[in-house]
Amino acid sequence: xxxxxxxxxxxxxxxxxxxxxxxxxxxxxxxxxxxxxxxxxxxxxxxxxxxxxxxxxxxxxxxxxxxxxxxxxxxxxxxxxxxxxxxxxxxxxxxxxxxxxxxxxxxxxxxxxxxxxxxxxxxxxxxxxxxxxxxxxxxxxxxxxxxxxxxxxxxxxxxxxxxxxxxxxxxx
Ligand code: NI
Numbered sequence: 001x002x003x004x005x006x007x008x009x010x011x012x013x014x015x016x017x018x019x020x021x022x023x024x025x026x027x028x029x030x031x032x033x034x035x036x037x038x039x040x041x042x043x044x045x046x047x048x049x050x051x052x053x054x055x056x057x058x059x060x061x062x063x064x065x066x067x068x069x070x071x072x073x074x075x076x077x078x079x080x081x082x083x084x085x086x087x088x089x090x091x092x093x094x095x096x097x098x099x100x101x102x103x104x105x106x107x108x109x110x111x112x113x114x115x116x117x118x119x120x121x122x123x124x125x126x127x128x129x130x131x132x133x134x135x136x137x138x139x140x141x142x143x144x145x146x147x148x149x150x151x152x153x154x155x156x157x158x159x160x161x162x163x164x165x166x167x168x169x170x171x172x
Contacts, residue, residue: 001037004052006095009162014096015143018048018055020077024119028058028076032117035060036072044095046133048140051096059137063129078114078138081123083107090132092146099165100158104149106135 007013021028031054039047039060049058059075088108093101109127112134116122126134136146147158 001033003041004038016055018057018141032074042095046137048137057141074117076115080112082111084109
């Protein structure tokens with residue numbers, strides 16, 4: 001497994017539309033492993049492939065890291081089949097949007113379909129943090145960040161902060 005650097009906003013690559021995986025090969029499994037490694041390295045709970053610069057529809061999520069146990073789950077070509085009208089608000093953050101957290105409202109429950117790492121089609125009904133996390137990561141596949149869900153004012157403040165932080169890092 002290889003730990004790969006995570007792209008941070010603002011970066012045009014994060015706005016790219018990722019494409020479906022045609023076949024789940026060893027190369028895709030290796031990508032999912034690298035994504036998990038990179039996610040754990042950055043203390044995250046979810047990561048989309050585009051965040052390490054690969055525009056493929058692959059996500060890795062692990063919400064169950066409490067006891068130091070790792071159980072990363074790969075979601076390949078995930079699609080939302082159904083979303084509840086009822087919504088839920090979670091404070092979100094993102095490894096590509098460092099140092100910024102804010103409340104985002106999304107459907108509270110979803111039903112989705114995806115391929116697992118063996119290429120088998122799976123269906124999943126999710127609520128709570130998993131529902132939010134899946135929607136956040138699926139947004140990445142369509143070039144959308146959680147700050148895109150905020151008010152225009154909050155988003156522009158976030159982008160200003162991110163741009164400033166990036167410049168400081170470059171000149172450091
Ligand atoms: Ni994110």
